[in-house]
Amino acid sequence: MSEISVKEYVRRQEELEDEANEMMPYDPSHCTYSMGAIRQPIFACRTCNSIGVCYSCSIQCHSTCDLVELFDKRNFSCDCGTEKQCDNGSEFKPCNIRKNTTQDIADMGNRYGQNFKGLFCSCHTEYDPNTTVTMLQCVLGLECNEDWYHDHCILGIEKNPDTSTGDRKPPGFPDLSSFDGFISWVCIDKYSSIFEKLLSHERSDKIVAHKVYRKLPSNQNDLTSDCDIAKKRRLEEAEDSSGSYSLFLKEGYREEFKQLRDDLPEGDPIKSFLTHTAPFLTHDEKVYEPPKEEEQGSLLELGEHALAKSLSHQQTLASLVAFQQIKSKLTDFLRPFAENDTVVSESDIKNFFDTQKK
Structure with a gap:
């Protein structure tokens, strides 16, 4: 585009600066x-x-x-x-x-x-930034190393190829607004005895929002003979009592875990788990954030700073005087365009700088 109003130019520059600050808001020097x-x-x-x-x-x-x-x-x-x-x-x-x-x-x-190889979930695939699939990070992570899981993999079902509808939530998956934390079946299987005791405790109703079982592995879902189908039905019926499952935790679950830990007697397996194995479940974890990026100022100010570092004192003063003079003249030149909300063309700018050379 060869023509653009000054106001539009300023607006676009501000949008670019806001986008850059949002993407990299921290000072990358620590x-x-x-x-x-x-x-x-x-x-x-x-x-x-x-x-x-x-x-x-x-x-x-x-x-x-x-x-x-x-x-x-x-x-x-x-x-x-x-x-x-x-x-x-x-x-x-x-x-x-x-x-x-x-x-x-x-x-x-x-x-x-x-x-660290760029692979995620039990399906071991790379993250697709264009996906509409929900991914959740396991807040326990002791076995899965805080991995991220696709919603359909949590359910143990095939990904729905139809993403034309606005609602991408697969059947049986909880509403995102109904829970505040997720523990994967991978970690629960590792500590199954602890979680069975937890779910049988009266306070679990204040902690657990949903208990979601995974479907049978694909090789069992593919059973086709009459005998196999009957076996599959029996396995599905037994799934609710013996299958792998994930837990979706209610808002405020950390405080409830803390109260549960404090109420249990010494030697209780759940108390030991929450005290020594997964103490982070009982309080908000502090996440380090680098210092915020300081305001860098305009490109002109950055140029002034760079000159001050690379030139002698006398050269710096002379250059800054020249900067200020051209800045003042350019401001005066652009003011009528801004006041009248008119466009400034590439030739206008070229003529301005050509005039300064004379």
């Missing part, structure tokens, strides 16, 4: 390696041995790499510039923020799973 294992946003770098790196390193050190956003991970230390980055024999790359000259020691407590 690597979290020295903070140790914390809950923080993590990015997997598939270029550098599929290591997990913090927000700042994803920008400062791996901006040209193949990155996968993993969102929050519990008890994770940034592995940028550590031995983990090089343990496949690749060349050592220091962290551009820490400026380490040798490989730092990797945190052996970091848990690596399929997410």
Whole structure:
């Protein structure tokens, strides 16, 4: 487009700045390696041995790499510039923020799973940013490493290929507004005895919003003979009492878990689980956020800052005077266009700068 009004130009620039601030709202100059294992946003770098790196390193050190956003991970230390980055024999790359000259020691407590390869859910597929399928992260994550699951995989059914309707929720899946947390069947199967005791406790009604069973594996769903069909029916009838299931937790479930823990006697398995194995279920987990990006000012101010860093004092003063003069003249030149809400053409701007050269 060769013509555009000044007001429209300013509006578009403000929209671009707002979009940039929304995408990268934090100051990317603080690597979290020295903070140790914390809950923080993590990015997997598939270029550098599929290591997990913090927000700042994803920008400062791996901006040209193949990155996968993993969102929050519990008890994770940034592995940028550590031995983990090089343990496949690749060349050592220091962290551009820490400026380490040798490989730092990797945190052996970091848990690596399929997410760091860019794969998610029990179907082991890459995330599709264009999908309309709901994905939920397991809030327990002790067995599945806080994986994300598709709604149809939670139910154990095939994905519905018809996405033409506005309602994409598969039959049997709870309304998103009816729960505040999700625990996958993968983690529940690992701690099945604990969850059976939990569900039989009178307080479970204040914690659990939905108990959703998974359907039979596809090889059982495909049974076709009369004998097989009868077997399948028996398995389906027994499913409600013995099958794998996921739990959807009510709003305020953490406070209810805390009350349950405090009310139980010492030695109770549920109390021990909530105290030592999964204490994070009883309180809101603090998630580290990098410092907010400071207001950077206009492009002119950024240019002034850059000049001040690269030129001598005398050169800087002369350049800033020239900047201010051209800024004042350009403002005066554009004012009539803005006041009359008229367009300023490319030739108008070209003529203005040609005049300044004389």
